[in-house]
Amino acid sequence: MRVLVIGSGAREHALVLALSRDPGVTAVLAAPGNAGIGRIAEQFPVDAASAEQVVALAKDQQVDLVVIGPEVPLVLGVADAVRDAGIACFGPSAAAARIEGSKAFAKDVMASAGVRTAHSEVVDSPADIDAALDRFGPTWVVKDDGLAAGKGVVVTADRDAARDHAAEIIENGHPVLLESFLDGPEVSLFCLVDGETVVPLLPAQDHKRVGDGDAGPNTGGMGAYTPLPWLPEGSVDRIVDEVVRPVAVEMVRRGCGFSGLLYAGLAMGAEGPAVVEFNCRFGDPETQAVLALLESPLGAALNAVATGALADLPPLQWRDGAAVTVVLAAEHYPASPRTGDVITGADDERVLHAGTKRRDDGALVSAGGRVLNVIGVGDDLGAARDSAYTTLAEIKLPGGHYRSDIGLAALEGRISL
Incomplete structure (x- = not known):
């Protein structure tokens, strides 16, 4: 199976890396990709938001599956165009992507489905x-x-x-x-969804604020970890039963059934899970941690969703232990990140590229606010954190900054329900 991944961030780097390890995937292509992705996949300078360019590339390269990473192409209907061209596509239709593209639409769906969320x-x-x-x-x-x-x-x-x-x-x-403000620790739960069929991945927790101790402004995410040692047993099944499946059923009822990755961001309060937001795609940076523990072939799972065969997919297998991802951000991120700084020490496979490019002289330089993601995997959360931060200490980026407390509150037992 030849797979084309659309996007240019660390999420797409993680997807490309996982797909390249699937024995059923014969080739992985990326568009437009980044400097890190270019080391493991052939790249093409395509506008990810252009349906015409994506379809033309998929046809030219005779791909069997297109995987769309970012939300903008999905909201713009790129997945619809790919499917209309007769090519399997992992990603919801524009109508279904409104679950992220319009928060008012998402609220209306939740109200009809009886799903708890903020007023x-x-x-x-x-x-x-x-x-x-x-x-x-x-x-x-x-x-x-x-x-x-x-x-x-x-x-x-x-x-x-x-x-x-x-x-x-x-x-x-x-x-x-x-x-209204929803109290309680937050959980990110990714689910493969094919109409009314729902298959959850591992729960994760993102760290949105820029600074240690959740200080400073919100960002696109400064790090994540999985699984969640403080989350009671049975919580994932409860989230699927009370949140994800009812929403999936409601969207089918409305004629905009979801096919792809439905991301539920939840607050776990005293009354149970309540939805903070839905996303219509793999979340960033949680994907980087979650996929680091996946042992099942990713290409087979995504293709099952894209071809309407999710119900027949064997149960997903996961490595024991924990995974952590820490974001290295550019100076002044998130306000006005500086770009063009030379990066050294980022050659490790555990370093995923988010905002990078190669200069004409071959130097790796920053090209975005979130520059790199460093992955740590270990037998437990402490070991995974140590692995990530040991690798991160070897990377040099002038003015770069990162949080030193990703997963720390969970490790120290400071999160509970």
Whole structure:
């Protein structure tokens, strides 16, 4: 099976790496890829958001399966175009991708499916912001109703900061979604979904804030770990039964059945799981940790979803132990990351590239806010953390920064339900 992976980040690097280890995959291609992906897959300079370019490449390279990593091509309907061309595609239709592309749509689906989530209200006029804020708090959750690459959310006890963020979103032409604050530790659960068939992967936890101790602004994610030692046994089945499957069934009922990876971001409160958000694709950086423990062939699993055969897929097999991924970010990320700095010491296979490129002289340089992901795998969470941070210590990036506490609260027993 020849597989084409669409995207250019560390998530796609992780997908390419896992696919290259599948004995049933004869070739892995990537578009547009990055400097790290280029070491293990042939790359093509294609615009990931262009349905015409993606379809033309898939036909030219006679691929059997297209795997779309980022959310933007999915929301724009690239998966639809690939399937219309007669090529199997892992990724939901544009209609189904609205579960991420429109938070208001997601809320409506959850309401119909009886899924617990935060109370919310959409505001699309600056004149309505103050009155709406009065109906929320004392912790305000302010979201861009559209796609915001993980950085369109402000959670704050500062009303002025909440108001400023809401005003900025509306000024940029997007509606604002205000939500009640959901208490409890967060869980990311990825599920392979084929209509009403749901197969969960390992639960993970992301670290969204830029600094240690969850300080500073939200980012696209500064690191993640899996599994979750504090999550009670049976919690994954409960999330599938109470959240993911009801949503999958509701989307089928609406005529926009989901096919691909449905990501549920949840708050595990006293009353059980409540949805913070849904994503229509593999999450970044949780994917990097989760796939590090997958022993089953990834290509076979993704192809089963793409061809409507998920119900026949053998149970997924996982390595014992834990995995951690830590993000090395560029100076000034997430506000205005500096690019073009030379990176050294990043040759290890456990280093996944997110925002990198090769200069004409062959030097590896930063080309984005989140530059690298370092993977650590071990017999337990402590060993996985040690592995990741030992590797990270060998990498040099001027002005680069990372969190030193990925998975630490779980390791020290400071997370509980």
